[in-house]
Amino acid sequence: MTSLDILLWSVLPYVAMASFVIGLVWRYKYDKFNWTTRSSQIYEGKLLRIAGPLFHLGLFAVIGGHIVGLLIPKKWTDSIGISQEMYHVGAISLGGLAGVATLLGIALLIYRRRTTATVFAATTKNDKTMYIFLVATLLAGCAATLSSAGVIGTEHNYRETVSPWFRSILLLRPDGTLMMQSPLAFRIHAIVGMLLFIIWPFTRLVHAMSAPIGYMFRPPIIYRTRDGRTHAGSRKARPGWERVKY
Amino acid sequence: MKVMAQMGMVMNLDKCIGCHTCSVTCKQAWTNRSGLEYAWFNNVETRPGQGYPRRYEDQEKAKGGWIRTKGGRLRLKGGSKARRLLSIFSNPRMLNIKDYYEPWTYEYDNLITAPLGQQTPVARPKSLLTGKPMKIEWSANWDDDLGGGPANIEKDPILQKLAEDVTTKVKLAFEETFMFYLPRICEHCLNPACVAACPSGAMYKRVEDGIVLVDQQHCRGWRMCVSACPYKKVYFNHKTGKAEKCTMCYPRLEIGLPTVCSETCVGRLRYLGLFLYDADKVLAAASTENDKDLYEAQLDLLLDPHDPEVLAAARAEGIPEDWLVAAQKSPVYKLAKVYKIALPLHPEYRTMPMVWYVPPLSPIVDVLTETGHDGEEAGNLFGAIDALRIPLEYLAELFSAGDVEVVTGTLKKLSAMRSYMRDINLGLEPRPEIPAAVGMDQESIYEMYRLLAIAKYEDRYVIPAAHSEQAKELENMGCSLDGVEGVEQFGGPFGRSSGSPVPVTIENFHIMKERQTK
Numbered sequence: 006m007t008s009l010d011i012l013l014w015s016v017l018p019y020v021a022m023a024s025f026v027i028g029l030v031w032r033y034k035y036d037k038f039n040w041t042t043r044s045s046q047i048y049e050g051k052l053l054r055i056a057g058p059l060f061h062l063g064l065f066a067v068i069g070g071h072i073v074g075l076l077i078p079k080k081w082t083d084s085i086g087i088s089q090e091m092y093h094v095g096a097i098s099l100g101g102l103a104g105v106a107t108l109l110g111i112a113l114l115i116y117r118r119r120t121t122a123t124v125f126a127a128t129t130k131n132d133k134t135m136y137i138f139l140v141a142t143l144l145a146g147c148a149a150t151l152s153s154a155g156v157i158g159t160e161h162n163y164r165e166t167v168s169p170w171f172r173s174i175l176l177l178r179p180d181g182t183l184m185m186q187s188p189l190a191f192r193i194h195a196i197v198g199m200l201l202f203i204i205w206p207f208t209r210l211v212h213a214m215s216a217p218i219g220y221m222f223r224p225p226i227i228y229r230t231r232d233g234r235t236h237a238g239s240r241k242a243r244p245g246w247e248r249v250k251y
Numbered sequence: 252m253k254v255m256a257q258m259g260m261v262m263n264l265d266k267c268i269g270c271h272t273c274s275v276t277c278k279q280a281w282t283n284r285s286g287l288e289y290a291w292f293n294n295v296e297t298r299p300g301q302g303y304p305r306r307y308e309d310q311e312k313a314k315g316g317w318i319r320t321k322g323g324r325l326r327l328k329g330g331s332k333a334r335r336l337l338s339i340f341s342n343p344r345m346l347n348i349k350d351y352y353e354p355w356t357y358e359y360d361n362l363i364t365a366p367l368g369q370q371t372p373v374a375r376p377k378s379l380l381t382g383k384p385m386k387i388e389w390s391a392n393w394d395d396d397l398g399g400g401p402a403n404i405e406k407d408p409i410l411q412k413l414a415e416d417v418t419t420k421v422k423l424a425f426e427e428t429f430m431f432y433l434p435r436i437c438e439h440c441l442n443p444a445c446v447a448a449c450p451s452g453a454m455y456k457r458v459e460d461g462i463v464l465v466d467q468q469h470c471r472g473w474r475m476c477v478s479a480c481p482y483k484k485v486y487f488n489h490k491t492g493k494a495e496k497c498t499m500c501y502p503r504l505e506i507g508l509p510t511v512c513s514e515t516c517v518g519r520l521r522y523l524g525l526f527l528y529d530a531d532k533v534l535a536a537a538s539t540e541n542d543k544d545l546y547e548a549q550l551d552l553l554l555d556p557h558d559p560e561v562l563a564a565a566r567a568e569g570i571p572e573d574w575l576v577a578a579q580k581s582p583v584y585k586l587a588k589v590y591k592i593a594l595p596l597h598p599e600y601r602t603m604p605m606v607w608y609v610p611p612l613s614p615i616v617d618v619l620t621e622t623g624h625d626g627e628e629a630g631n632l633f634g635a636i637d638a639l640r641i642p643l644e645y646l647a648e649l650f651s652a653g654d655v656e657v658v659t660g661t662l663k664k665l666s667a668m669r670s671y672m673r674d675i676n677l678g679l680e681p682r683p684e685i686p687a688a689v690g691m692d693q694e695s696i697y698e699m700y701r702l703l704a705i706a707k708y709e710d711r712y713v714i715p716a717a718h719s720e721q722a723k724e725l726e727n728m729g730c731s732l733d734g735v736e737g738v739e740q741f742g743g744p745f746g747r748s749s750g751s752p753v754p755v756t757i758e759n760f761h762i763m764k765e766r767q768t769k
Contacts, residue, residue: 037468037469038467038468038493039491040471041470041471041472041491041492041493042471042472042473042492043472043492044472044473044474044487044492045489046341046342046345046474047345047346047347047348047474047477047487047489048347048348048380048489050341050345050347053341054341054343056341057340057341058338058340058341060340061340062340122380122381122383123348123378123380123381125381126380126381126382127380127490212471212472215451215471217336217339217450217451217452217471217473219452220332220335220336220449220450220451220452221332221333221336223452225447226442226443226446226447226456227446227449227452227454227455227456228455228456228457228458229455229456229457229458230457230458230459231457231458231459231717
């Protein structure tokens with residue numbers, strides 16, 4: 006292992022995690038005002054109507070696939086009788102479909118952003134940088150899928166290299182040699198992906214962190230007081246700021 | 252019974268001359284910023300007309316407000332919560348900037364920097380969204396004073412709602428058509444659809460005065476409120492990516508001053524005051540089966556501030572004494588509930604709006620006078636009100652879910668007041684049968700006249716200030732370090748002046764500014 010390999014596969018993952026977590030905490034504390042989707046729907050809605058859901062829903066499937074592929078060890082799926090072939094076919098077909106949807110979605114979104122004058126005028130340098138990393142990650146990811154299927158190079162079972170490496174990172178015993186055995190496409194995908202996580206907190210991507218799941222479980226009308234008295238439906242007083250109970 | 256206080260407004264449409272002073276002063280105070288160029292927290296629209304944003308009353312498109320399901324439950328017209336979350340990536344009900352208008356400026360610079368030439372230099376219009384030259388095709392008041400003629404007016408969703416023959420008649424009689432102005436602000440509803448639609452929970456109703464606000468720190472720009480509000484009074488700031496709306500000038504109200512739109516109203520047609528209402532009954536009232544009963548249901552929510560039981564319940568909820576006195580003196584309560592001449596705008600949206608309108612009588616008086624009759628004689632006016640079907644149906648669609656009886660009753664009271672007071676002003680014997688014809692006595696009709704016509708500043712605006720014991724909290728509201736765990740009193744690792752403090756007091760503002768620039 007060269008020192009570059011150590012840097013890439015044993016250090017960069019932790020740098021990415023640190024930047025992601027600390028960045029998000031910092032942003033939430035000091036820049037809540039700019040924590041938004043910065044939606045451009047008010048400028049243009051027709052293309053977004055197709056592209057927005059296509060990209061986001063495709064991305065959810067992609068994320069789901071990553072969670073299954075990276076976190077669930079091969080031993081587990083083997084033990085419940087899912088053969089490597091079955092898993093492989095499932096992963097390639099579903100993952101491929103999700104990947105195509107996501108790519109198509111982002112292509113449409115970028116086309117929309119470039120060609121609609123109003124949307125383009127509202128695109129910041131920060132957005133453009135973010136798009137480069139996002140698209141690079143997606144492209145490299147699709148290439149990796151193709152390479153695992155054997156379309157590029159020889160067929161490769163990433164569940165014996167990339168996935169254990171990923172888990173070794175989480176277990177704080179990074180094993181870079183595993184990653185070095187994977188095809189180039191996987192390595193590029195991992196590197197660009199980690200870079201994307203590094204810049205994530207400082208881009209508009211932060212809106213992903215505020216997926217409004219809580220909406221399903223709250224009362225429709227929210228009341229809040231000026232002086233922080235709790236009230237049916239209002240936010241709870243923050244720790245340390247509860248009122249004196251008489 | 253759960254008594255809550257609500258700051259409400261009444262606008263007397265008879266007095267509105269459509270001067271747009273309210274809109275302009277509001278804009279200067281609140282939306283004179285990049286990102287909100289197109290937004291008018293207060294706008295004045297000419298009716299009949301399409302309104303602003305265009306055809307906002309067409310709820311089949313943007314699906315604003317609430318509906319009552321077959322099972323009798325209340326649901327947002329835009330669909331269920333799950334449906335809203337699923338459509339979060341592209342809200343199919345969302346308005347386009349063109350529904351308002353594309354904001355623009357002019358290349359004034361060209362007027363002084365253009366080289367010497369054959370032609371006089373011109374200042375071309377330039378889009379504020381793209382920075383490119385643009386063709387101006389619509390703006391906030393494009394159809395002001397019926398501008399654009401029948402072609403624009405027939406797109407008025409209310410006219411389209413009325414029977415076909417009425418539309419034709421209005422079109423034919425365009426030259427002498429019935430016209431009035433409708434100033435609009437946020438309705439600060441008792442059952443706000445925008446609050447219920449906000450996925451982030453950033454929108455809320457203030458417990459103390461019922462003002463509906465957007466927490467700018469928690470808004471994530473999901474833009475559901477924009478389409479859910481049936482009045483289209485929540486705007487998307489396209490620069491910051493956050494929703495903004497009329498705040499009812501709460502910083503002014505808190506120190507007892509009227510809103511900017513009220514304060515600067517040339518016609519002095521706005522009234523501000525408190526309502527006490529029963530919060531427990533709002534859901535039931537909003538779920539009333541028949542649209543035409545919604546106005547009555549809304550009136551029933553308003554509690555009598557003189558009723559000892561109500562007062563006791565209000566005290567139990569911690570409503571301060573001076574607020575109760577203010578509720579008793581409230582002009583809006585008198586106009587809406589006691590005299591019943593102020594009506595809510597579109598009660599059929601089921602949001603229980605708290606900005607009320609005294610419908611205009613003047614167009615009817617004008618028509619009557621033009622026909623050679625005495626336009627201020629009670630008998631003539633009563634007859635005209637019954638005969639002038641089109642304007643009444645139109646007003647009813649706006650203010651009483653199509654119930655002409657309600658509007659008729661209101662206009663008859665206004666007519667009776669005019670006739671009765673005319674006799675007094677001319678030194679004739681006052682005729683008690685005039686108020687009696689509309690179910691009022693001489694004293695109350697005189698009181699009503701004082702409130703509507705004399706309308707002294709302190710009678711129009713009865714605004715109790717926020718409590719001084721709460722002032723400390725008000726001052727510090729919105730400090731970025733509030734309650735953040737583990738952060739010392741004097742700031743975190745980035746120092747005291749890092750982040751985005753929200754200066755509320757002028758002293759705060761200067762202290763912060765000084766620190767940040769040094």
